Amino acid sequence: MNIGELVKGVATATNTSEASAKAVITAVFDQIGNAAAKGADVSIPAFGKFSVKDRPERQGRNPATGEAMTIAASKKVSFTAAKGLKDKL
Incomplete structure (x- = not known):
């Protein structure tokens, strides 16, 4: 799966436009990256933990x-x- 397929899947699942879905996905990954840069762990229930x-x-x-x-x-x-x-x- 690439970012395009992920965006289409999220847009369909949330009944939103692909542009807004891509903005949300980008924001989520930016926040995970920012937390990692500070040395913080990110836990997402039922998915996993980035440390x-x-x-x-x-x-x-x-x-x-x-x-x-x-x-x-x-x-x-x-x-x-x-x-x-x-x-x-």
């Missing part, structure tokens, strides 16, 4: 040369599916 996790600095290898290198610490967003979503699968 920010720290990845520590670690050693790796340059694939081109095989030389050892240090990979910098970073943050990542992880998603854990809720039971309601798992049951649909």
Whole structure:
């Protein structure tokens, strides 16, 4: 599914225009992104939880040369599916 298919499905389900459905979907994802940028978790009942996790600095290898290198610490967003979503699968 791509954004176009998602917009059409939401517009049909809510009996609204595709433009307003796209605006709402964009706003929802913007809010999730803003919360993640602040390090906050976002829980959506029956769907799942988005959380920010720290990845520590670690050693790796340059694939081109095989030389050892240090990979910098970073943050990542992880998603854990809720039971309601798992049951649909």
